[in-house]
Amino acid sequence: MATKLHIPHAPFRPGDKPDFSNIKLPKAGELRRPPTRIHANETRDLSFSMIRVLDGDHRAVGEWDPHLDAETLRQGLRHMLLNRVFDDRMYKMQRQGKISFYMRATGEEAVAVAQCMALRPGDMLFPSYRQQGLLIVRGIRLVDMMCQCLSNSRDNLQGRQLPVLYSFKDVNFFTLSGNLGTQFPQAVGWAMAAEYKGTSDVAVSWIGEGSSAEADFHYGLTFASVYRAPVVLNVVNNQWAISTYQNVAGGDQNPFAARAIGYGIPGLRVDGNDFLAVFAATSWAAERARQGAGPTLIELYTYRAAPHSTSDDPGRYRPLDEWQYWPLGDPIDRLKKHMIARGEWSEEQHAELEKELTDHVLASWKEAESYGTLNEGPWPPVSAMFEDVYKDVPPHLIKQKRELLE
């Protein structure tokens, strides 16, 4: 069947040697940082090129440099490293059968961590499943996240939700959905309501580049544009959606950020592995939303270094060492080198921090398991299924509960 249709292919498949030299990367510091009250059409350069702050010598350059103090940088590094150590531990626990499922954010930790640090605690987060870094920044204890993954007696969701599909309303982190994309229009609705109530809080949402094909992505942009809602909409372009490359979502035509312009929304395309660039772009968009100037779409250009989930086998569809060739490197490593270049950090301090965080994760795991394991319990009681929804439990559920407990 020979057709004129274009069928996208991933650039490299198992056995190939990856070569990303075709990806055009602008020099760090090259792009201007315009005022936040700007029309979508004036963001062509920002949405087609790429905002980068860290240069080849690990210095922060250009108008987008957020000029963060050393303490903020140390915090950012710590959060990202904790995210990674935590993920690796949980991955190992899944391999040992101690949890049934897990999803790592390896290689894209700067997205959630830098973005959350650029926001205010009152800003509402509508993430996808790969932004556990948000919870780390907002101070959720690892033990609580682990208990959710273990579905044990201390699981804050009472055994109802898949591991990693967290819900922490206390820190303005919305309930994660297993169905892709739904968070995007919800964030816009939340933002509209915030405006209606007269608060200065903004809503922030994340969607994968793969999921940007879902209608909800387009609904979100349409409504954000029509009502100029105070919302920051993020596309995390980590190149892969399970086994399909970003070109299957249309990424080979124009950057995802550039889609914003068609909707009349400013678009920013950002080096997602550059902590400073991610921080700066997010601050810009959040400030814009808070001023009532309207929404922004940010594309975070990064790479999903880990398998999609513990159920995934990337050996079927990509070279296993592809990440090693990724031209934007590792966000943790890049921030570390920047801090060392600034004289604010050293390899010794880094090794020490890594050890401290590893110990912390181990101790947290031990504590989490003391509240119950997936295989041996104690689990949430079966009757928990009937709780948290009805004040007065309706008769059909009372009947079911009785039958069940008999």
Added chain:
Amino acid sequence: MTLGEAVREALAEEMRRDSRVFICGEDIAEAGTVFKVLTGLVDEFGKERVLDTPISEAGFTGIAVGAAMTGMRPVVDIMFGDFSTLVMDQMVNQAAKVRYMSGGKCKVPMVMRATLGASRRSAAQHSQSLHAWFAHIPGLKVVLPSTPYDAKGLMKTAIRDDNPVVFFEDKMMYKLKGPVPAEDYTIPFGVADIKRVGTDITIIATSSMVQVALDAAKMLEEFDISAEVIDPRTVWPLDEKTLIESAKKTSRVIVVDEGYERYGVTAEIASVIAEGAFFSLEAPVKRIGAMHVPIPFSPPLEDATIPTERQVFGAAKALCG
């Protein structure tokens, strides 16, 4: 051969036989679906006929409807049946009605494959059994195979059908083994299969619940209760005759289906039995389905929500008691 292999073989044979058949959906080419059911098909048929699509269930289902109207025979792959909520407009308002609304000028020979079933520790949004939604709609046929043999024969019938067919595979049954003949065969829609002959009670079961019913029947044997197990195989068209005849013979009926009972498949079948065999029944028809709650993740919680052989056994004993 496993049920997953039977589905794959049916698809491969139909694709060889008919160049109009193609598959589209998420992660179906190199990945061969997340359940690995389509492994290898892309190697034989290429990426045009095993088409990895953008992540948009409504989008690729709409594309399939359009392609079907121009004479192709698309097979759409919905990774988790839970996502079929997203394709309802294309399936319910378009695929099901186009032939009727176009005065018979357009037909939509497409198959929508989707998974159903709990017990995979996948929680509320990846475990539902939503087949009743489709069976509710005039213009859609709904297939639920319970063995590899049935899966292959029914899939071939589905692909050769000139109208939209919704084909639900239980994701916990992909590894289920059973004999499948080498030669080409099809299984007509609307013909129930008596999986076990019995005289005291009829257990009508669908999909993975057929195995549950058979296991319960074995337990009942020890109590000298002879259970007949019937699998309708297609919930629409429904083989009412076979079901009613069995009900008349045994005079007691249990209907087991993994969907919710309320307004579900068990409700429909129970009413078919009530209307057709009322005066032969010794007891009201008993329905067993998923509990009326979102399906939890926690293994002990999830297990409590899904019908088990013990539950079917207990209900049968009570009915025969």
